[in-house]
Amino acid sequence: xxxxxxxxSNKVTEKGKDVELRCDPISGHTALYxxxxxxxxxxxxxxYFQGNSAPDKSGLPSDRFSAERTxxxxxxxxxxxxxxxxxxxxxxxxxxxxxxxxxxxxFGDGTRLSIL
Amino acid sequence: xxxxxxxxxxxxxxxxxDVTLDCVYETRDTTYYLFWYKQPPSGELVFLIRRNSFDEQxxxxxxxxxxxQKSTSSFNFTITASQVVDSAVYFCALSHxxxxxxxxxxxxxxxxxxxx
Numbered sequence: 001x002x003x004x005x006x007x008x009s010n011k012v013t014e015k016g017k018d019v020e021l022r023c024d025p026i027s028g029h030t031a032l033y034x035x036x037x038x039x040x041x042x043x044x045x046x047x048y049f050q051g052n053s054a055p056d057k058s059g060l061p062s063d064r065f066s067a068e069r070t071x072x073x074x075x076x077x078x079x080x081x082x083x084x085x086x087x088x089x090x091x092x093x094x095x096x097x098x099x100x101x102x103x104x105x106x107f108g109d110g111t112r113l114s115i116l
Numbered sequence: 117x118x119x120x121x122x123x124x125x126x127x128x129x130x131x132x133x134d135v136t137l138d139c140v141y142e143t144r145d146t147t148y149y150l151f152w153y154k155q156p157p158s159g160e161l162v163f164l165i166r167r168n169s170f171d172e173q174x175x176x177x178x179x180x181x182x183x184x185q186k187s188t189s190s191f192n193f194t195i196t197a198s199q200v201v202d203s204a205v206y207f208c209a210l211s212h213x214x215x216x217x218x219x220x221x222x223x224x225x226x227x228x229x230x231x232x
Contacts, residue, residue, distance in 0.1 A: 107161035
């Protein structure tokens with residue numbers, strides 16, 4: 001596609017429910033990143049995928065958070081037993097990866113998650 | 117550890133004024149990348165520039181210019197003859213160069229308001 005696509009745009013759910021956020025990267029981009037943007041914490045790195053594997057999950061805040069990527073394309077970020085502090089905008093980015101050359105990340109519009 | 121500081125929380129200017137957004141960074145890496153992203157009200161992070169630590173040459177792109185000074189660990193961004201469409205939050209970011217992927221560390225952002 002032309003850009004990184006995220007769905008849903010907005011998600012409102014009750015505390016304790018599970019949510020799934022989807023990211024469709026730019027075609028051909030092998031690197032995929034998830035970030036979280038919240039009022040208190042700014043923009044934080046969550047996880048990075050290269051192909052289907054996740055070499056760096058260091059930003060996931062707790063074991064309630066998980067992510068997977070299939071077919072080297074679409075990625076899903078899952079939050080289990082949501083808490084109010086999970087309310088934030090979840091941003092996905094993708095980039096070309098070529099050895100030591102780090103290409104700029106291109107971001108989607110984000111999913112605004114609100115936990116009631 | 118890496119850190120990016122954007123001391124200016126919000127700047128208000130009148131159209132056609134020049135404005136400089138400050139960015140100061142900390143890193144122990146000898147090689148790294150610096151970035152600027154724009155986040156308009158629509159929410160999508162738009163890539164503006166990437167600069168590697170080897171290259172301290174200033175860059176100009178239309179009304180935008182960037183001043184990278186390694187000696188002061190600064191990467192400032194100037195908009196000349198600002199326009200209302202420049203109103204957005206601007207983020208400075210930093211990443212390793214050698215790890216093969218970009219884990220962006222963002223500043224807290226500077227909100228720029230350009231009034232007619």
